[in-house]
Amino acid sequence: MPNYYDVRQLTDNFIDRWAHRVRPALTFKGRTPQDVELWKGKLVRKIRQLLGAFPEPADLSPELHSVEETEKFTREKWLIQTERDCWMPLYLLVPREKKGKLPAIVCCHGHGTYGKDPVAGVTHNNPDIEASIRRHNYDYGRQMAEAGYVTICPDWRSFGERVGYNDDPFGGRDKCNVHFIQHLILGRTLLGMNIFDGMRAVDFLLTRDFVDPTRIGCMGLSQGGTMATYLTLLDERIVCGDIICYATSTLHYAIHRPNFCGSQLVPFLYRYADVGDVIAAICPKPLLIESGASDTCFSLESARIAHEKVKRVYQTAGVPERLWIEIFPGEHAFSGRKAFEFFDSFLRKKNNG
DSSP, X not given: OOOOOSOTTOHHHHHHHHHHHOOOTTOOOOOSHHHHHHHHHHHHHHHHHHHOOOOOOOOOOOEEEEEEEOSSEEEEEEEEESSTTOEEEEEEEEESOOOSSEEEEEEEOOSSTTTHHHHTTOOTTOHHHHHHHHHHTOOHHHHXXXXXXXXXXXXXXXXXXXXXXXXXXXXXXXXXXXXXXXXXXXXXXXXHHHHHHHHHHHHHHTTSTTEEEEEEEEEEETHHHHHHHHHHHHOTTEEEEEEESOOOOHIIIIIISOOOOGGGOOTTGGGTOOHHHHHHTTXXXXXXXXXXXXXXXXXXXXXXXXXXXXXXXXXXXXXXXXXXXXXXXXSSSOOOSSHHHHHIIIIISOOOO
């Protein structure tokens, strides 16, 4: 927690007061659908600039490492190349019953040692992974595959196999912060490169002849919600998204009770936009926001600040029916109460406007 005391020279006191004076320059203030379009264009251009330039895509050079058959789907383990010398492992879950081309969902993992594995329902008989799945209802990649969707579950840089399942490779220093600084030194941002890798996961999806390229969604919990936000916003091939337990305010997650790491940062973003503004810019795409009533990572009070920003934009754009907001009884987890209906409405039926 910040070091707040009634002492003027403390840095935490200065940062707190400074943050409360900031007024993000690109907060939505419009009144018409045309205002929404103009505002979104400005904000998206600024976000792309702050994330830094993306590298040249490399040949995917996909390698199939394993195939596992379950009752309802096949789980394939792949390794693909995103940019030169950069390899990303992923699971591809394919429903066994395929009638024509299928809708697909990019399932983003959150901040955790095992990366993609619990999301894909892979436990390796590890009690820690099994406990994580129970606590967070975390295997939504598996659940969506059983519901008939192709799901793709990648490891982001700094997680899972991409750090050898090692939470402490730098001797007590946060690996995300080290990787963030290293990317920054080399002219990139870590979040920007993970967004790029997510787009390459979509590229790989589109090489599968059973995937419908017009029906691709995205979902993720916590840091996975960060990834789902930016992928749904920036990749036009993704037509709808489910942001799970990430809606919040910058003052809450970054200033009052710092709850972040280098894998989730857009440098200088708060000069221009709060979290709710970024989520709102997903409009007019269909969007589900899940917030836990007892979430201790992103409190309901901060989530409601984001909800109101998003509601205003969707209402002004004239598409309030494309915004679903679920406040569910529970903590930091995938609710699963609305997500299947949401994706069935806007992805399976291609009802995305």
